[in-house]
Amino acid sequence: xxxxxxxxxxxxxxxxxxxxxxxxxxxxxxxxxxxxxxxxxxxxxxxxxxxxxxxxxxxxxxxxxxxxxxxxxxxxxxxxxxxxxxxxxxxxxxxxxxxxxxxxxxxxxxxxxxxxxxxxxxxxxxxxxxxxxxxxxxxxxxxxxxxxxxxxxxxxxxxxxxxxxxxxxxxxxxxxxxxxxxxxxxxxxxxxxxxxxxxxxxxxxxxxxxxxxxxxxxxxxxxxxxxxxxxxxxxxxxxxxxxxxxxxxxxxxxxxxxxxxxxxxxxxxxxxxxxxxxxxxxxxxxxxxxxxxxxxxxxxxxxxxxxxxxxxxxxxxxxxxxxxxxxxxxxxxxxxxxxxxxxxxxxxxxxxxxx
Numbered sequence: 001x002x003x004x005x006x007x008x009x010x011x012x013x014x015x016x017x018x019x020x021x022x023x024x025x026x027x028x029x030x031x032x033x034x035x036x037x038x039x040x041x042x043x044x045x046x047x048x049x050x051x052x053x054x055x056x057x058x059x060x061x062x063x064x065x066x067x068x069x070x071x072x073x074x075x076x077x078x079x080x081x082x083x084x085x086x087x088x089x090x091x092x093x094x095x096x097x098x099x100x101x102x103x104x105x106x107x108x109x110x111x112x113x114x115x116x117x118x119x120x121x122x123x124x125x126x127x128x129x130x131x132x133x134x135x136x137x138x139x140x141x142x143x144x145x146x147x148x149x150x151x152x153x154x155x156x157x158x159x160x161x162x163x164x165x166x167x168x169x170x171x172x173x174x175x176x177x178x179x180x181x182x183x184x185x186x187x188x189x190x191x192x193x194x195x196x197x198x199x200x201x202x203x204x205x206x207x208x209x210x211x212x213x214x215x216x217x218x219x220x221x222x223x224x225x226x227x228x229x230x231x232x233x234x235x236x237x238x239x240x241x242x243x244x245x246x247x248x249x250x251x252x253x254x255x256x257x258x259x260x261x262x263x264x265x266x267x268x269x270x271x272x273x274x275x276x277x278x279x280x281x282x283x284x285x286x287x288x289x290x291x292x293x294x295x296x297x298x299x300x301x302x303x304x305x306x307x308x309x310x311x312x313x314x315x316x317x318x319x320x321x322x323x324x325x326x327x328x329x330x331x332x333x334x335x336x337x338x339x340x341x342x343x344x345x346x347x348x349x350x351x352x353x354x355x
Contacts, residue, residue, distance in 0.1 A: 002030040004247045007339050008254075034336060051089045051189065053212055056120050056144050057081045063096050067103045067116070074113035075106075082121045086142045086211035090189035095144075095207075098182050102146040102205055105179065109150025109203065117147045122211065140211040147204040152197050161195060229347035230256040233280035237261045238268040238296055239312075240288045248283070251339045252346065265291025272300055279307060281350055286313040310349050312337070 006027040013020045060079060068077050099118070106116045123141045153161070162183040182205075186193045191209040235257045239245035245261055252259045260275060262268035265288060272279060282300060284293035291299075297309045314335035331349045333342065 001243045001247055003027065003034065003336060004251070004339050006030060008250070051091055053087050053089050054092050055085060055087055056090075056095070056142060056209075057085050059092055059095055060099070060118055060120065060144070063099045066100065067118075070100065070103055071107045071116055075110055076115045078115060078117045080117065080119045082119075084122070085120050086122050086140065088142045088189075088191075088209040089212050090191070090209060091185075094185040094189060098185050098207070099146065101179070101182050106146065106148035106150060106203075109148050109152070111151075114149035114202075117145075119143075119145045119147075121145075123208070141208050142211050144207040144209075145204055146207075147202060149202040152199040152201055152203055162193075229343050231347055231350060232256050232258075233350055234258040234260065234275075234277060235281045235283055235346065236268060236272060236279050236300075238263075238265060238282070238284035238288070238293065240264055240285060247339075248342065251342050252283075255343045255346075257346070264288055265293075265296040268296050269299060272304070279304060281308045281310060281346065283310045283312065283346065286311050308349050310345060 006023055010020065010023045010027065013023060060081060064077065064079060071077060103116060110116075121143045123143050162179055183193060186207055189209065191207055194206045194208070195203065196206070197203045235252055237245065237248055237252070237259055239248060239261075240263055242263070245263065249259045249261050260271045260279070262271050268282075268284070269291075279300075282297055284296055286293040293311055293313075297307075297311075300307055301309075308331070310331045310333060312333045312335055331345070333345045337345075
């Protein structure tokens with residue numbers, strides 16, 4: 001909600017106006033809170049992930065400019081990418097965060113400068129966990145390694161490396177939550193992570209992911225068009241959190257849609273029953289008191305079979321499955337989402353029907 005309103009305010013304030021700086025500070029603080037929440041969810045494997053077939057080379061190339069600025073001029077960044085790298089099915093946003101976290105850790109391990117090396121490669125061998133024990137069957141995998149020439153770690157630190165809140169830093173200087181989140185994020189994408197280390201000679205983190213046969217390269221990031229995608233259809237919104245419901249209404253109404261807002265499933269059914277016009281789209285939270293989003297959709301589709309449905313949720317995949325929502329089978333938008341994400345997804349669902 002904070003992110004959404006800050007984005008709406010920023011869109012209406014010119015860059016040179018002093019108030020724009022205050023809005024940007026609000027956005028940065030809120031995004032930091034969002035990132036921390038995501039790290040906690042990733043460690044607990046409770047984060048909603050979007051797994052897509054991706055080429056790791058594209059993720060490394062996209063992250064490289066940020067990494068170069070982050071590590072500083074006294075650390076050299078070397079990137080060695082396999083030209084024939086296989087495809088993996090991962091959440092690319094999570095793996096980008098993993099790279100940045102490992103880069104930040106490497107920077108701390110090289111206070112006097114050094115070299116950060118990122119490599120990608122194909123592998124036909126089995127995979128090992130952090131203790132060096134072979135897990136799973138041998139198979140075709142894709143590797144992503146991040147190496148530094150820093151101080152390295154002792155055995156005690158290595159044994160607790162991925163535990164949340166364990167840290168080798170001084171008091172109040174860190175919590176190591178980043179590495180715990182890295183471990184959770186890699187596991188959520190179906191991968192494993194191993195660590196090789198020599199005190200005084202540096203550390204290497206090696207991420208390993210199952211290789212998929214069908215290649216679908218990651219497209220480069222494209223700048224978003226100014227403004228929101230617009231429409232004139234009628235949308236039935238079901239969201240039990242009042243602040244978020246008001247924000248979504250505002251975004252959709254600014255985009256030209258007529259919005260019928262309901263606080264729960266029963267309210268939504270009553271609105272639809274008494275509304276005489278056509279309703280083109282149902283946007284509903286999945287997990288709510290009373291009727292779930294899936295139950296609301298099923299009841300409405302009996303009376304309005306042409307209705308399109310867009311589900312939203314901030315809950316983990318396991319809970320969504322218990323509510324009958326399977327990734328890839330329905331239109332879904334994970335919380336938190338930005339106003340542009342919402343407007344774009346709504347327009348995409350409606351346009352898919354039109355085609």
